[in-house]
Amino acid sequence: MADPDWEPYFGFDEPYESQADAVESAIDVAQRQGYLAMEGPCGTGKTMAALTAAATLLREGNTYETAVVVTPVKQQLTQFVDDLRTLNAGLQDPLAGISLVGKRDLCPYGREDVFPPDTSVHDRCEDLRENTAHLVESDGEGGDEPPAAESAVGGDPDEIWWDPDIASDLAKAARADAPGQRALGDGLSTAGASSPYRTSQPTAPEDIAGDDPPIYCPFEADWYARNKGSPVDFTAGEECVLTAEDYLPAATERGTCPHRAMSVLLANADVVIGNYNHLFDPDSRPLLAEILDERTFVIVDEAHRLEGRVRDLLSDRVGRQTLVQARNDCHQLLQRARQTDDHRAQVEARLTSHEVSLDAVESAREFYDDVLRWLDDRVERALDDEAGRGWRADPDALPERDIEVPLRDPEAVETDDLTEWATEHGYTGSLWRTLPTIGAAVEDTMDQLGIARQPVAAATGAIMARWWERDHATKLREIELEHSPTDDQRVEGWQREYTAGLVLFDCMPTEALREIFDGLGGGMLMSATLSPLSVFTQVAGLDALAEGDPDGDDSGRPIETRSYPLRFPESNRASWLVDASPFTARNRGEPTQDQQSWTNTRDEYAHVLRTVARSPGNVLIAMPSYREAAWAGTYLETAVDKPVLVDESTGNEATETLKQRFFDGDGKVIVTSTRGTLTEGVDYDGAKLSTAAVVGVPLVNVGSPRVQAVRRAYGDAFGEDNAFEYALTVPAVRRARQAIGRVIRGTEEVGVRILADRRYVEGARHSVNGHLSPAEQQEFRRMTPDFLSGKIEQFWADR
Numbered sequence: 001m002a003d004p005d006w007e008p009y010f011g012f013d014e015p016y017e018s019q020a021d022a023v024e025s026a027i028d029v030a031q032r033q034g035y036l037a038m039e040g041p042c043g044t045g046k047t048m049a050a051l052t053a054a055a056t057l058l059r060e061g062n063t064y065e066t067a068v069v070v071t072p073v074k075q076q077l078t079q080f081v082d083d084l085r086t087l088n089a090g091l092q093d094p095l096a097g098i099s100l101v102g103k104r105d106l107c108p109y110g111r112e113d114v115f116p117p118d119t120s121v122h123d124r125c126e127d128l129r130e131n132t133a134h135l136v137e138s139d140g141e142g143g144d145e146p147p148a149a150e151s152a153v154g155g156d157p158d159e160i161w162w163d164p165d166i167a168s169d170l171a172k173a174a175r176a177d178a179p180g181q182r183a184l185g186d187g188l189s190t191a192g193a194s195s196p197y198r199t200s201q202p203t204a205p206e207d208i209a210g211d212d213p214p215i216y217c218p219f220e221a222d223w224y225a226r227n228k229g230s231p232v233d234f235t236a237g238e239e240c241v242l243t244a245e246d247y248l249p250a251a252t253e254r255g256t257c258p259h260r261a262m263s264v265l266l267a268n269a270d271v272v273i274g275n276y277n278h279l280f281d282p283d284s285r286p287l288l289a290e291i292l293d294e295r296t297f298v299i300v301d302e303a304h305r306l307e308g309r310v311r312d313l314l315s316d317r318v319g320r321q322t323l324v325q326a327r328n329d330c331h332q333l334l335q336r337a338r339q340t341d342d343h344r345a346q347v348e349a350r351l352t353s354h355e356v357s358l359d360a361v362e363s364a365r366e367f368y369d370d371v372l373r374w375l376d377d378r379v380e381r382a383l384d385d386e387a388g389r390g391w392r393a394d395p396d397a398l399p400e401r402d403i404e405v406p407l408r409d410p411e412a413v414e415t416d417d418l419t420e421w422a423t424e425h426g427y428t429g430s431l432w433r434t435l436p437t438i439g440a441a442v443e444d445t446m447d448q449l450g451i452a453r454q455p456v457a458a459a460t461g462a463i464m465a466r467w468w469e470r471d472h473a474t475k476l477r478e479i480e481l482e483h484s485p486t487d488d489q490r491v492e493g494w495q496r497e498y499t500a501g502l503v504l505f506d507c508m509p510t511e512a513l514r515e516i517f518d519g520l521g522g523g524m525l526m527s528a529t530l531s532p533l534s535v536f537t538q539v540a541g542l543d544a545l546a547e548g549d550p551d552g553d554d555s556g557r558p559i560e561t562r563s564y565p566l567r568f569p570e571s572n573r574a575s576w577l578v579d580a581s582p583f584t585a586r587n588r589g590e591p592t593q594d595q596q597s598w599t600n601t602r603d604e605y606a607h608v609l610r611t612v613a614r615s616p617g618n619v620l621i622a623m624p625s626y627r628e629a630a631w632a633g634t635y636l637e638t639a640v641d642k643p644v645l646v647d648e649s650t651g652n653e654a655t656e657t658l659k660q661r662f663f664d665g666d667g668k669v670i671v672t673s674t675r676g677t678l679t680e681g682v683d684y685d686g687a688k689l690s691t692a693a694v695v696g697v698p699l700v701n702v703g704s705p706r707v708q709a710v711r712r713a714y715g716d717a718f719g720e721d722n723a724f725e726y727a728l729t730v731p732a733v734r735r736a737r738q739a740i741g742r743v744i745r746g747t748e749e750v751g752v753r754i755l756a757d758r759r760y761v762e763g764a765r766h767s768v769n770g771h772l773s774p775a776e777q778q779e780f781r782r783m784t785p786d787f788l789s790g791k792i793e794q795f796w797a798d799r
Contacts, residue, residue, distance in 0.1 A: 003031070004027065004061065005060070006023050009052050009055040010087070011052070011089070012086070015048075016043075018040060018567060019044060019045040019049045022562060022564070023053050025038070026049070029524075029558055030297055030522035032522075033294075034522050034560065035517060035522055035525065036526075036561070037530060037537055037540070037542060037560070038526040038561070038564075039526070039527060039528065039530040039533060039562070040564040041566045042745050043746070046526045047080055047083045050301075050526060051067075051069075052087065053297075054069075054299060058095065064296065064297045065291075065296070066291045066295065068271075068272045068274070068292070069298075070279045070280075071276070071300075071302055072302050073681045075683065076301050076681075077275065080273045080301070081097070084097045084273070085241050088240055094239055095270040096240050097241035097242065097271040098243075098269045098273065099242065099243040099273045099274070101262075103122055103259045105244065105248075106244065107121050107125055107257075107258075107259065109188070112188060112189075112199075114188070114199065114200070114201060123454055127447075132170070132216040132220040135204055135209060135214070136162040136163055136166050136221060137161065137162055138160070138161060138162050162224050164225050166208060168221075168225035170208065171196075171218045171221045171225055171255055173205050174221075175196045176196065187199065191245075193249030195219070196218075196255045202215065203215055204216050219251075220260065223260040228264065229264060230256065234269070236250055244262075247262055263287060266288070266291065272288065274288070276309050277313065280309070280310045294520065295521055296523075297520075298522075300523065300525040300526070301527070302527050303526055303530060304536075304734045307731070308731070311710075314509055315504060317480065318460055320500040322501075323371060323372055323502075324372065325455075325456045325460075327372065328453075329443070329455045329457040330361050332446070333361060333442050346449060347445055347449070350444060350445035351441050351445055353444075356438055356441035356442075360438050364435060364442075364461070367431060370425065375479065375502070378405070379494060380392075382479065383403075392493070396497075398498070399483075403498070404480060405478060406476065406478050406709075407479065408472065408477065411709070411711075411712045414472060416472065416477035432465055433465055435460075435465050436461040439455075439462070440458040442455060442457045442458070443455040463502075463504070467502070470504060473713060473716060474713050475504055475506060475507065476504075476507055478705065479503070481498040483497065507710045507712075507713035508710075508713040508714070508717060509541075510541045510544065511541065511544070513540055513541035514542075514545050517541060518557070522557075528741055529741070529773075531563060531771060533563060537559055537561065545557045563773055563774055565773075565775035568747050572749065573750065573751055573752070576754050576783040576791070577755050578783050578785055579758050579761050580605060580757060581601045582696075583601065583605060583756070583757050587601040588601045588602045588628075591628055593634055605695060605756070608693075608788065610639045611788050611789045612693045612756075613640045614789075614792075615690065616796050617666045618667065618688060618691075619669045619670070620678070620691070620692045620739070621669065621670070621671045621672075622674040622679050622692070622693070622694045622698075622739040624673070624674060624675075624696040624697070624698045625698075626648055626672075626676070628673075629646060633646030633671040634646075642667055643668045645670045645671070646670075646671050647673070655678065658678075663688050666687055666688075673698075674696075675698055679739035682742060683745060685745045686746075689742055692739055692751070692752070693753075693756055697732050697736065698735050707728070711727045711728065732768075733768050733771040733772065736755060737773070740753040740754070740755065750799055752792060
């Protein structure tokens with residue numbers, strides 16, 4: 001099949017050489033329902049290449065209807081929006097595009113803190129949606145077109161189960177200027193837009209709801225009045241690309257739910273731009289369910305993060321307090337049933353509609369009660385092992401850090417302690433599997449009977465059912481103790497120091513990724529740091545997709561890979577591998593400032609750090625951990641004649657402030673962890689950064705139970721010889737490559753890139769050189785610490 005002409009869809013005058021090859025490679029493999037894994041450093045033009053391929057496939061064939069872009073980085077999401085607008089500017093018939101945000105950012109009531117403080121925006125919205133749906137439900141075959149039904153996008157009159165006239169009446173009844181209503185304040189406004197409605201949440205009129213009118217959402221009612229249509233269309237966005245800045249105020253002013261408007265628009269879009277959750281999170285993916293099929297072309301940006309992010313999304317956690325709430329949900333419903341015979345009949349009638357009995361609710365309550373007792377006892381025993389029994393009299397003596405308590409040997413496939421305990425006490429699979437159904441029945445019954453709570457029994461039951469059902473080879477079950485001390489004197493014992501939860505940790509996302517990609521038409525996965533591509537295609541499930549199902553009709557999908565070099569002039573950069581002793585925990589010793597007690601390795605790296613920090617301009621030094629970053633920063637404060645900033649494991653606000661201080665002028669040093677937020681996704685363009693150095697190979701803590709379990713799972717999937725490399729070494733080197741990639745961001749930029757540790761050198765013991773990209777392996781030169789200072793001075797003198 002000949003590739004279609006893609007140049008009319010390219011948004012700029014001329015493509016780069018690598019960019020043109022990327023576009024053609026993506027189109028070719030996607031036409032065969034396959035995937036392209038592409039590595040291209042900054043300047044490759046990955047975003048425009050991906051969008052050009054997508055536009056060509058959408059317009060020049062019958063294979064694809066929608067392109068879905070997902071990225072974990074907000075800055076990259078903005079870049080996709082900008083590049084799509086640039087592409088559209090050259091088309092007579094532009095692609096309809098939309099950028100997605102979460103419900104929390106779109107709900108006018110939630111944005112303006114109208115909801116009760118103890119209620120999440122998501123839960124409150126779901127309650128109001130359900131109430132509104134009950135109110136607008138039609139008694140007949142369907143409603144007529146309402147007077148206000150001028151929906152610009154969406155609507156399916158053939159499937160109307162609601163009455164648009166009732167919905168319109170509900171929306172009108174909530175207006176600030178409604179007859180007989182006293183407006184509270186000036187009406188609800190958000191995002192610079194004024195809605196038609198009062199600030200307070202309205203209660204349904206009695207002529208619609210009867211004697212017990214519920215609170216409802218007028219924004220939701222207006223959406224039904226428009227026959228589930230959006231009052232906004234794509235022309236409201238610049239070059240037909242909508243962002244929340246467009247549809248949030250526009251929908252608010254027209255009185256329609258902005259999140260509902262977004263869902264209508266995305267179903268009619270050519271290009272949908274969102275984050276990883278929209279594609280990979282089981283709870284968020286339903287928003288896109290209508291457009292995720294074999295006619296969808298997917299673009300996965302920053303794909304080096306895919307493995308870790310999806311692992312987190314597929315892992316479950318249920319906190320101790322949530323278990324308490326689930327137990328109390330059951331208990332409160334049981335109490336209602338015991339009050340009178342009428343109450344019992346009401347409760348049983350509602351439960352029976354779910355095929356759930358009162359005895360089943362009692363069993364669930366007893367189960368949660370016993371699990372809580374087991375959890376508290378197991379935590380106490382774990383803390384005895386950590387700190388000795390003395391903490392029971394003085395909880396302040398407990399470790400000031402998070403603690404993992406694995407419930408099985410992480411390096412073995414065996415049943416966890418909680419499951420074994422439950423089985424021994426008669427809580428078998430027949431109960432665990434029914435907990436979601438019991439929880440849903442409890443929540444519905446509480447809602448119908450007006451029991452005022454925010455129930456969690458359904459969600460908790462779903463997690464507990466997965467705890468029983470999931471395998472023990474790719475899932476690690478743990479107790480997680482988050483260090484979160486409280487001054488609340490009502491809290492006693494270990495709970496003053498920790499928040500406990502049960503965690504079902506996903507060690508192996510490969511199969512889930514394969515299933516997701518198999519359900520789509522094709523696509524491309526791209527990043528500046530995917531090498532080794534042969535490893536990436538295995539862990540991302542692409543190799544399994546290529547193999548197909550040997551026992552079925554699936555013959556496999558084509559998978560292609562590409563790796564492109566940095567296109568900026570090589571003369572503008574120096575790239576060195578510093579052949580210093582491996583900077584490992586065993587070699588370097590404790591990070592003390594007492595130089596007399598330094599190991600030879602630490603003394604050697606002090607010389608390297610001092611030399612690198614004296615490089616002209618702004619210097620970024622990335623250490624293997626924040627603890628080592630603190631040591632390096634303290635040492636450099638007296639060793640160099642430059643301001644030294646030290647990053648810590650703090651919140652986003654503190655990190656952002658530190659970054660802005662670094663950007664304010666030049667001639668500073670910033671020291672951070674290679675696993676921190678300053679080494680990835682930050683654009684150090686222009687003169688913001690002249691030198692970046694990574695010290696050591698930033699391996700995660702290999703003693704962590706989760707890391708041990710991941711390593712063992714990778715050994716099962718990819719061979720024991722590859723387990724450590726795939727699970728630990730490759731991700732660590734990608735982090736290091738991301739850090740040094742902060743330096744050269746444009747054609748005119750000049751800078752130094754340094755990887756300091758003998759393991760980066762080809763042929764060294766435990767060498768990781770083969771995990772660099774092919775271009776980096778050719779370009780980086782070995783350098784001994786003694787010659788580093790002179791080489792840096794010479795490089796800058798030649799500029």
